[in-house]
Amino acid sequence: MNLKLNHFDTEKLKHDFLTAQPFNYLVIDNFFSEPYLNNVLTEIQQYPPDLWYDKSNASINNESDNIFQSKKIALTDYNKMGVLAKSFIDYTNSQEFIDFLINITGITDIESDPHLYGGGIHKVGVGGRLSIHSDFNIHPMLQKFRRLNVLLYLNKDWQ
Secondary structure, three states: OOOOHHHOOHHHHHHHHHHOOOOOOOOOOOOOOHHHHHHHHHHHHOOOHHHOOOHHHHHHHOOOOOOOEEEEEEEOOHHHOOHHHHHHHHHHOOHHHHHHHHHHHOOOOOOOOOOOOOOOEEEEEEEEEEOOOOOOOEOOOOOOEOOOOOOOOOOOOOO
16 A cells, blocks of 8 residues: 555644544545555455454444444454455554554554454444444453544545
């Protein structure tokens, strides 16, 4: 992946992040190249259904339908992902990307999650939902405070 993070106005992004209401957040449309993401999406769409269930993280990533979510599944096992998904995960876990996040958030001690606990690839089926909710604060394996979520939506023509 060839993403030039230096072409972003990090001072403006930082200002937007720090002044957002009702909490700090930032939306960056077209952050990654569309052809690259289309290829990642095509790869993900080819994953067989049995690949998505992760028994080691079942309590957080493949919960039964409830008031917060329905028809949601996740793949957090890096070794089961395809080449393109792995390259995306690798890039977002890279020091270059972490440094970019540090620059725009002002959070100096950002670390990636090598376990993808609560992360990885999530998919909500047709007619499903993922309602507003709060995630865990303390990572159960790393015992570190979870400070930042980075979400990438690959929904084509979503309404």
